[in-house]
Amino acid sequence: QVQLIESGGGLVQAGGSLRxxxxxxxxxxxxxxxxxxxxxxxxxxxxxxxxxWSGDTTYYADSVxxxxxxxxxxxxxxxxxxxxxxxxxxxxxxxCVARRGVLSMIPKEYMYWGQGTxxxxxx
Numbered sequence: 001q002v003q004l005i006e007s008g009g010g011l012v013q014a015g016g017s018l019r020x021x022x023x024x025x026x027x028x029x030x031x032x033x034x035x036x037x038x039x040x041x042x043x044x045x046x047x048x049x050x051x052x053w054s055g056d057t058t059y060y061a062d063s064v065x066x067x068x069x070x071x072x073x074x075x076x077x078x079x080x081x082x083x084x085x086x087x088x089x090x091x092x093x094x095x096c097v098a099r100r101g102v103l104s105m106i107p108k109e110y111m112y113w114g115q116g117t118x119x120x121x122x123x
Contacts, residue, residue, distance in 0.1 A: 002098060006114045012121055020083065022079045036081050040089075049070040049081060067084050088121050093117065
């Protein structure tokens with residue numbers, strides 16, 4: 001059973017940076033795409049970024065493009081989300097996700113979810 005454990009959330013001022021990490025365990029991560037969604041209070045889950053198993057293909061939401069960078073270390077089954085120039089509207093719980101096959105921006109197409117890590121950006 002695949003498990004995903006996020007870390008790195010916290011409180012930061014607008015304009016600052018944070019790096020989230022997600023360590024995967026419990027399965028074979030060959031051909032597994034990984035990514036991040038987020039959910040702000042009172043809103044649905046929103047796609048943030050995703051990366052394929054090789055690291056060659058990445059997707060980003062328009063709202064984070066140019067500010068966030070997703071990367072992964074295949075050897076340790078870990079995906080990272082470097083978040084720069086953070087804005088108050090980035091405040092949300094960030095979830096790590098994983099699925100086999102092609103990348104997707106649709107939450108229900110991801111079988112594996114972490115428990116989430118809170119990111120709060122103060123103005």
